[in-house]
Amino acid sequence: MALASKLVSASDPSPLQDFCVAINDTKDGVFVNGKFCKDPKLAKAEDFYLSGLNIPGNTSNQVGSMVTPANVQQIPGLNTLGISLVRIDYAPYGGLNPPHTHPHATEILVVVEGTLYVGFVTSNMDNRLFTKVLHPGDVFVFPEGLIHFQFNIGHTNAVAFAALSSQNPGVITIANAVFGSDPAINPDVLAKAFQLYKNIVNQLQSQFWWDNN
Numbered sequence: 001m002a003l004a005s006k007l008v009s010a011s012d013p014s015p016l017q018d019f020c021v022a023i024n025d026t027k028d029g030v031f032v033n034g035k036f037c038k039d040p041k042l043a044k045a046e047d048f049y050l051s052g053l054n055i056p057g058n059t060s061n062q063v064g065s066m067v068t069p070a071n072v073q074q075i076p077g078l079n080t081l082g083i084s085l086v087r088i089d090y091a092p093y094g095g096l097n098p099p100h101t102h103p104h105a106t107e108i109l110v111v112v113e114g115t116l117y118v119g120f121v122t123s124n125m126d127n128r129l130f131t132k133v134l135h136p137g138d139v140f141v142f143p144e145g146l147i148h149f150q151f152n153i154g155h156t157n158a159v160a161f162a163a164l165s166s167q168n169p170g171v172i173t174i175a176n177a178v179f180g181s182d183p184a185i186n187p188d189v190l191a192k193a194f195q196l197y198k199n200i201v202n203q204l205q206s207q208f209w210w211d212n213n
Helices: 175-177 189-193 200-210
Strands: 030-034 035-037 066-070 084-090 096-101 107-113 116-121 128-135 140-144 147-150 158-164
Touching: 066 096, 084 096, 084 147, 096 175, 116 140, 128 140, 175 200, 189 200
Parallel strands: none
Antiparallel strands: 030 035, 066 084, 084 158, 096 147, 107 140, 107 158, 116 128, 116 147
16 A cells, blocks of 8 residues: 555546547536546547648758647547657758657657657756667657657658657757746856856847747
C-alpha cells in the first residue's frame, strides 16, 4: 500500500467514458480536461478525423522547419484520450526544430525521410546530453518536460512523425520564451544568467521579440 500510494500517472488522466468530443459551444456541454464535451449522442466520425498530414509543411522560415499538429485543436475527438500526433518537415542541411520542451507529454519520433541529428538534455544537476543520428525507420524518445531538438544533417528534405502522450502536449521553444517574452525579461537578468554583455541581450531580445510579434 505504501508503494502504491507513491505511484503517479505518466500521461493524461484516463477518461471515464468512451470519448469526450471537444466543442466550443458550452450550451449543451460538460467541462472536462480543458474542453467542453459534446453530447456523445451527437458525436460523428468527423470528430475523430483529420486529413492533410501527407502535405509537406512550408520550411521557408528562419529555422527551416515546420510542425503540423494533429491534437485536440484539430481533432476534437482526442479530448481526454491522452494522445496526439505531429508531422515535422525539415529543409535540407540546416533545417532545425529548435530546442524546446513539451510540459505535458513524452514524445516518440520516427524518421520517414532524410537524416536527423536529435537529442535531449537531462534536468539539473547532470544536464547530460543524449544524441543519436536517425535514418528512415529509426525511432527516438524524448522524455516529458526535457529540452530536445532535431536537426537535418542531410542534403535533402527530411520528414518525421511524432506521437505525444497528451491530447494537448504544449510546447515551449526555449529561445523564443527567454528572449521573446512579452513583456521582455529584464536584460540584467538574462545578462547574468547567460553570462553575456547586456548589449548582446538587447540585440537578441529585439530579434526574437520582432519574430514573435
